[in-house]
Amino acid sequence: MSKLTFVDVCSGAGGLALGLERAGFEPRLLLDEDNDAVTTLRANRPRWNVLHTDLIDFDPAEHPVSHDVDLLAASPPRVKSNATVGRADSGMEERLLEATVYLVHAIRPRAVLIENVPGLAHSDEHQRFRDFARAELAHLGYEFTWFVMNAVDFGVPQNRKQGILVAVERQRAAAFRPPTPAVQEPTTVGAALESSMASRGWRDAARWAAQADQPAPTLVGGSKNRGGADLGPTGAKRKWATMGVNAHTVGDQVPGPDFVWDPELGRDNMVKITVEQAALLQGFPESWEISGRKTSRYRQVGHATPPPVGEALGRAVAQALVGDPAIFVAGYTSAT
Structure with a gap:
């Protein structure tokens, strides 16, 4: 049986993609606008299909390999708080989040995963984006959930909370469960x-x-x-x-x-x-x-999704899509 497939946008240093790979997913396409990040991805995984482009400029019609995938994953730059919205670089983060949601229209994955600041999942200041995402994804036939994960609960030696959106096609959505902590004692x-x-x-x-x-x-x-x-x-x-x-x-x-x-x-x-x-x-x-x-x-490094978090999310999505993610990860060990 073939592996689950994914497209990863705003890939950065590859933390989320690496975690998904460990969970048994195979990348069809990764993209990032930063030259050094693209070099990082290509240096570590020469066989990955890495595109050097901004998400805003990405046209899936020119890259048919991005169509018919199981998962669209994204780690856009962290959105700003109300205290920092006046900075020169604010605003682009929200546009990239919206661009990720609009991309779902074009490639129609079976599931969507977006990772960002914890406040995106629950704070009032990000309610507008949550309403936007709900309207767009519900219209396309997805059901979704917002939740917060802390990387320290998955063996990462860092208190790092992340807001997560997972949307799954309606007929499979009831099978999705957010990952549960994998360790009892934090790594120092x-x-x-x-x-x-x-x-x-x-x-x-x-x-x-x-x-x-x-x-x-x-x-x-x-x-x-x-x-x-x-x-x-x-x-x-x-x-x-x-x-x-x-x-x-x-x-x-x-x-x-x-x-x-x-x-x-x-x-x-x-x-x-x-x-x-x-x-x-x-x-x-x-x-x-x-x-x-x-x-x-x-x-x-600072912007990356910790790979163990990506792996836990990948396994949870795989469970929803196929019932038993072990089918896809036979022979995998965490040392790979």
């Missing part, structure tokens, strides 16, 4: 990164890991109109500081054997998280290569 930053921190001979890696005894706060990629890479807003930086991490920047490499770690002496004596380590905190495998300069690489 220290557990996830101790080996990495020790890789250049730093002798204090174990002591640092013992202090980094909680999941990371949400990684934030920022926008192209924003400055250099850091680990998030003020509250997140304070949280990182309790773990002995300087969150005001992103490191170029892990500590060497002579690094003196003493957070009481200030930022210079705190460790810095590298892009590669940030990718581990998002649940990417160590082998996943992120292309571009440091700020662009970190932005790709």
Whole structure:
């Protein structure tokens, strides 16, 4: 029996696509407007059909491979809150969300998956989009549900809540169930990164890991109109500081054997998280290569859907579409 198929738009570094692949889906087409993200996708999966284009400009009629797929998946840039709608780059996020919904008209997948900020699922400020999506998708014969997932519940060492829309063709919709937490105890930053921190001979890696005894706060990629890479807003930086991490920047490499770690002496004596380590905190495998300069690489990582979350969602969608997703994932292991 053939695998389930999907189209992935606003693919970024490929976190959602990788998770869906692990759940037994096969990509027909991925697209993104960012050159570095496209390079990342092609470097890690040379056989994937990756298109370098903006979703707004994408014409499915010119790409018939996108038709007749099981799933349309999308991770558009995070929509802004009311506090940030005045920024120069605001507004495009909402247009990309709407473009994803309009794309359903053209390719008519059996299911739709959109991932974004948690508020998209329930907050009043995003009610207009939810009403728009309901009207469009109900008209096309889909039933859907909104819910929130936290990546930490799926083995990702990060508290990262995401708002999820899943729409399924009406005759199969009753079979869909949102994923349930897969782990009982959260993975901590220290557990996830101790080996990495020790890789250049730093002798204090174990002591640092013992202090980094909680999941990371949400990684934030920022926008192209924003400055250099850091680990998030003020509250997140304070949280990182309790773990002995300087969150005001992103490191170029892990500590060497002579690094003196003493957070009481200030930022210079705190460790810095590298892009590669940030990718581990998002649940990417160590082998996943992120292309571009440091700020662009970190932005790709910070915007990504954690692959374990994508996998859990893929398995839930497969369950609704075929009843037993194991049919499609025989022989798969999470180490793949």
